[in-house]
Amino acid sequence: MFPSAFLALVEKAMGPGAHVVGGAVRDRLINRDTYDLDISVPGDAATAADRLAAATGGRAFPLHAELGILRVVTDHGNVDVARYQGRTLEDDIDRRDFSLNALAVPLAAWRGKAWRKTIVDRHGGLTDIKRGTLSPVSKKVFVEDPLRLLRAFRIAAELGFTLSPAALALIRKHRALARKPAGERMREEMLKTFSTPRAYPALVLMDKTGVLDVIFPNAKPLRKTAPRYYGKGGVLKHTLDSVKLFEDIEANLTSWFPRAAGKIRAYLAAPSTGYSMSAHCKWALLLHDIGKPKTAKMIDGRLRFFEHEHVGAEMVEKLSTIFRWSSDEQTRYARLVRNHMRPGNLAMHPEAGDKAFHRFFRDLGGDAVAMLLVSLADHLTYLTPRQLKSRSSAHELTTIKMMSRFYSQKSRILPERLLNGNDIMKALSLKPSPLIGKLLTESIEAQVEGKVRTRLEAIAHLRSILPALEAAMTKKP
Secondary structure, rough: OOOOOHHHHHEEEEOOOEEEOHHHHHHHOOOOOOOOOEEEEOOOHHHHHHHHHHHHOOOOEEEEEHEEEEEEEOOOEEEEEEEOOOOOOHHHOHHHHHHHHEEEEEEHHHOOOOOOHHHOOOOHHHHHHOOEEEOOOOOOOHHHHOOOHHHHHHHHHHOOOOOOOHHHHHHHHHHHHHHOOOOOHHHHHHHHOOOOOOOOHHHHHHHHHHHHHHOOOHHHHHOOOOOOHOOHHHHHHHHHHHHHHHHHHHHHHHHHOOOOOOHHHHHOEEOOOOEEHHHHHHHHHOOOOOOHHHHHHEEEEEEEOOHHHHHHHHHHHHHHHHHOOOHHHHHHHHHHHHHHHHHHHHEEEEEOOOHHHHHHHHHHHHHHHHHHHHHHHHHOOOOOHHHHOOOOOHHHHHHHHHHHHHHHHHHHHHHOOOOOOHHHHHHHOOOHHHHHHHHHHHHHHHHOOOOOOHHHHHHHHHHHHHHHHHHHHHOOO
């Protein structure tokens, strides 16, 4: 809730006839924190926004110039100011998307105790809020703005609400419009949905209404691949189930990783390109098997998907043109898709130890923890309910062990280098070459294995293996 003194400044700047509209009214009714205020004014929104910026020391700029919407950024939050969309407040309300967003309160009453009595509700929004339902204001809402097809799932996921039968029917009817919005806006809605703990039910509904097929071209081939193995829905069912299990893991981190739960939770909540790592993990899970349709082959009576992770990683670039991911996002998703089999492969080799763990954390860098969780969620989809309860599979135990190493014994698998490239060249009288990189790798892996503990020991070790390395690098293929 904005401070009363700040709201008094807003009220004065906006002038008579101004109303608080949309999400702020909804969120206040359900006791949900909000740091944004939407205000509709009957007159010139630009003038009102400039007055507010001057009064609060904020900054005003156009948000949607063609609609007369401006944003004022202040120390207390954002205030979006728009002229009535239509001649009257009623016209403005009737053009909104869903009934729970089609609510208005006179700004003059917003600070008062009786503000609820002044709510303007023309479309049953109060009833829908009580029922926890999302209903369209009219049959034209998705035609007027196709982005609302994605926004419907996002708002339902954020609030934990259900979509009304009328909403679902209308979404099915107009699903083909879902590809019309700009890729950047689609990216925003999807990442906002993935930022909630209810991305799985949102994706399931997107699948059932046909929206997923429209925005995600890989959905159809995934659905058609391996239904006999994965059940109805094929690889797509497995993909969506992996998102569900990721959300289950995230909700039960203390149970999975008792000593590291707080740090993992902070890692998943940390923003990257504007959204949590958790949201990016769910995108990666939706993408992780997109290479399977192209690689599916029957070999010796078994359905195999050799190299699907590498094929899938290459396919991420094409999807980036649809969703307009940033270069960092595209790189991250490709990396997570390409490496999602690695933790499972490590689990298949009980002898794998700190050296193998070091290579994993070295290669994945800041995405290593995300990769462990994504791979774990993928793995859990293959287990029976009894197996899920036992948490005794090699993959699960290896993941728990690697998390423990990373958070409790990080210096053991990612030690500080004893030597750098210059140290090596000076000690061994070498010139710059690819050999130096090989020696650096050998040096730090020797540290991880406990073979060397000091700079002198590291130099002695490298001197002992130098002839063999030089021979291997100069040997012709």
